[in-house]
Amino acid sequence: MLEQLxxxxxxxxxxxIYSDVVDEQAIKDFVRDIQRVLLQADVNVKIVLxxxxxxxxxxxxxxxxxxxxxxxxIINLLxxxxxxxxxxxxxxxxxxxxxxxxxxVGIQGSGKTTFTSKxxxxxxxxxxxxxxxxxxxxxxxxxxxLRILCEKLKIELYGKKDEKNPLKIAIEGKKYFxxxxxxVVIIDTAGRHKEEKDLIxxxxxxxxxxxxxxxxxxxxxxxxQQSYSQAKAFHDATTIGGIVITKLDGSAxxxxxxxxxxxxxxxxxxxxxxxxxxxxxxFVPERFVSRLLGLGxxxxxxxxxxxxxxxxxxxxxxxxxxxxxxxxxxxxxxMQLRKFGSIRKLLELIPGMPEISDSIDTDKLEERLEKWRxxxxxxxxxxRQNPDVLNASRIKRIARGSGVDEKExxxxxxxxxxxxxxxxxxxxxxxxxxxx
Numbered sequence: 001m002l003e004q005l006x007x008x009x010x011x012x013x014x015x016x017i018y019s020d021v022v023d024e025q026a027i028k029d030f031v032r033d034i035q036r037v038l039l040q041a042d043v044n045v046k047i048v049l050x051x052x053x054x055x056x057x058x059x060x061x062x063x064x065x066x067x068x069x070x071x072x073x074i075i076n077l078l079x080x081x082x083x084x085x086x087x088x089x090x091x092x093x094x095x096x097x098x099x100x101x102x103x104x105v106g107i108q109g110s111g112k113t114t115f116t117s118k119x120x121x122x123x124x125x126x127x128x129x130x131x132x133x134x135x136x137x138x139x140x141x142x143x144x145x146l147r148i149l150c151e152k153l154k155i156e157l158y159g160k161k162d163e164k165n166p167l168k169i170a171i172e173g174k175k176y177f178x179x180x181x182x183x184v185v186i187i188d189t190a191g192r193h194k195e196e197k198d199l200i201x202x203x204x205x206x207x208x209x210x211x212x213x214x215x216x217x218x219x220x221x222x223x224x225q226q227s228y229s230q231a232k233a234f235h236d237a238t239t240i241g242g243i244v245i246t247k248l249d250g251s252a253x254x255x256x257x258x259x260x261x262x263x264x265x266x267x268x269x270x271x272x273x274x275x276x277x278x279x280x281x282x283f284v285p286e287r288f289v290s291r292l293l294g295l296g297x298x299x300x301x302x303x304x305x306x307x308x309x310x311x312x313x314x315x316x317x318x319x320x321x322x323x324x325x326x327x328x329x330x331x332x333x334x335m336q337l338r339k340f341g342s343i344r345k346l347l348e349l350i351p352g353m354p355e356i357s358d359s360i361d362t363d364k365l366e367e368r369l370e371k372w373r374x375x376x377x378x379x380x381x382x383x384r385q386n387p388d389v390l391n392a393s394r395i396k397r398i399a400r401g402s403g404v405d406e407k408e409x410x411x412x413x414x415x416x417x418x419x420x421x422x423x424x425x426x427x428x429x430x431x432x433x434x435x436x
């Protein structure tokens with residue numbers, strides 16, 4: 001997420017940490033580095049100067065709190081300033097005993113329809129009963145796209161392909177789902193350009209007659225500071241209750257989009273960092289900045305475990321930690337790891353790992369783990385329980401069945417034996433400490 005901004009901030013911090021002495025010149029150099037990084041990420045010049053002047057002023061004059069080094073204190077100043085411009089945490093918390101309406105607005109191409117499915121899945125996990133209304137009569141194929149997404153999530157969709165009046169669909173869709181006692185109805189509207197007055201007027205009318213509990217503005221994170229004028233135009237048309245920023249997977253201008261969006265005084269509620277249905281995160285400024293600076297995000301890991309519905313069999317865990325792991329256990333761990341998504345994204349959440357992860361070829365690692373999955377699937381139950389029976393002919397058969405080289409099968413067995421030995425020697429001490 002926001003790779004250019006992330007890498008630049010971490011490089012500036014690293015330079016400060018390894019400087020011989022943290023004097024006035026080192027502080028000024030650090031401030032200049034931060035200015036350059038934020039400007040390259042398309043953050044507004046005024047915001048950049050406010051952040052960096054505050055950091056420099058405090059770093060040069062303040063007494064260091066007990067227990068903190070000068071370096072740690074300056075990094076903490078940067079952390080606090082970045083959190084400050086992003087605002088406070090906010091969360092959707094609708095009453096469950098009434099029909100709540102969410103209206104999604106934004107310009108065409110911002111990722112609104114895809115986000116509709118992501119938000120639906122997120123709210124389903126929160127225990128809400130969801131209905132979706134397709135009020136986008138402007139874009140050809142909008143209804144079919146949303147229908148396919150809804151079928152995957154097993155969520156009912158209301159819409160009429162031949163109806164050209166979006167207001168009529170929105171009103172009827174609200175009535176239809178509220179009568180079914182759905183407690184959240186998401187209305188996806190047509191993409192609107194801020195200069196298209198007729199469409200903005202249409203949005204105003206839908207908002208007036210449907211009376212949503214929450215209006216979410218979906219903004220494309222790749223457009224940078226332009227998001228400010230976009231957000232302002234929509235906010236002037238109807239009160240925006242929250243902002244969603246999409247396409248933050250590697251966007252150089254994401255920092256500008258976030259900073260500009262917050263300046264409209266509407267809170268960022270969600271960010272989207274990929275194409276998958278699970279690539280949606282509730283926006284928590286402290287956690288977001290922590291990850292940007294390479295400080296990890298353990299809470300996000302715990303949320304992903306919950307979302308992936310990963311449970312722990314204590315008996316099995318004790319057996320694995322004592323060194324009695326089978327290849328069946330290894331296979332189960334691989335399958336659970338896949339539920340987390342990208343390994344690189346997972347490493348980003350572990351304190352101390354983001355910098356190390358840069359030296360790991362995660363694409364190659366994921367490719368190898370996928371091959372191991374096929375190798376294990378090609379083994380018999382007896383071979384998975386007792387890999388010591390594997391000889392040259394069995395390995396040849398497994399390699400042929402899984403479509404890999406015999407060398408890859410032997411490598412997997414070697415790694416499995418090493419993992420088993422480490423667990424046996426340490427009694428799972430490292431793993432237990434890490435989990436603790």
